[in-house]
Amino acid sequence: MSDDPVPQISREELVSRLYDPALTIVNVLARAAWEEARIPRSLSLPVAEIRERAAAVLPDRDADIAIYCASPT
């Protein structure tokens, strides 16, 4: 990823595509936070593990991906 700001995905779009298999939802919080509560169907990929596990969790580099963390930053 470059330094450009990541584009946003709206809540409406996320809700409407919640069960769309073409959209991968990724939670970048720590594993414990993922276990505590997460958006349905979301995968766990903590920021600290991105470098080593990204390729395994997200093999398709051109797939639609929505990432989220705890709260508005």
Add this chain to the structure above:
Amino acid sequence: MGYTRVRDFDGGIAEWKESGLPVERGRAPEPVIVPVPPLPRPAATAAAPSPSGVRQLLMLWLTINLVFGLLYWVISYLPGHGLREAGQPLGHGAADLLEAVYFSFVTGLSIGFGDIVPVGLVRIFAVFQGAACLLIFGVIISKLVSRRQDELIGEIHRIAFEERLGRVRTNLHLVVTEIQEIAELCSNAQPTAAMLTRIESAAAIFAGELRTVHDLLYRPQAAPGEDVLESILAHLDGGLREFGNLLTCLDDERRGSAALVANLRTIAGLAEEICGDCVPREPTADLKVWMNRIQGRARELAVARA
């Protein structure tokens, strides 16, 4: 790292939860089932001993009797009209006013002792007063009787409705769980005849409950609250999704079982008619999302069946 279509959901899990959207918890990915909110308590039935309608009628009845009593007393100033007691006309004193009011009540209650008799104009007024008071009394009695019946009928309707809602949710939950279980079996082994039987029975129950929900949505005067409806719709959506998955694991021959085909046709047909803009009630934005998703699933299911 080469990812081209990453987007950020800025609100994060905090905003997601605040909006009341479903979340998953725990280690293993769970089926998406919105937590079932408790049934809304019905408003306490108004059981006041004297509802305003009856009280107002009683007041009207009293007022009529008092006004007519006063009228009879005033009329007695005209020679040849008024009230007579033991052949003598009543005078114009305070005691005579009381006598006139007494006569008025006796007339209003349609007793007619005959100790005081009307003369002239008063006879006409007394007949009208008697008729009016009799009518009002009849209305009061019928109100008292029907109020109790209305309460009972309302209570019966409410209990039956809540029971039905509860049953719909339980059954939908069981069906979704059952289908998930079968899907898991199916992904591990070749589908068996026993598995097909389970799928058929799950489809039959699902079709029945879907029909009930369809009726609920199309009869808005008896619709449940938004939160209850949302949980039911979420279950429906989950069920349709699981059915779609399940069909892909059955081979063509098993998919063609007559009972299953009929039930799936019913399911797809009913779900097709559930969408945000086609139900008569005006749903909230969240409910619309669920309904539209259900319609989408119905179309997927129809395609998967074909």
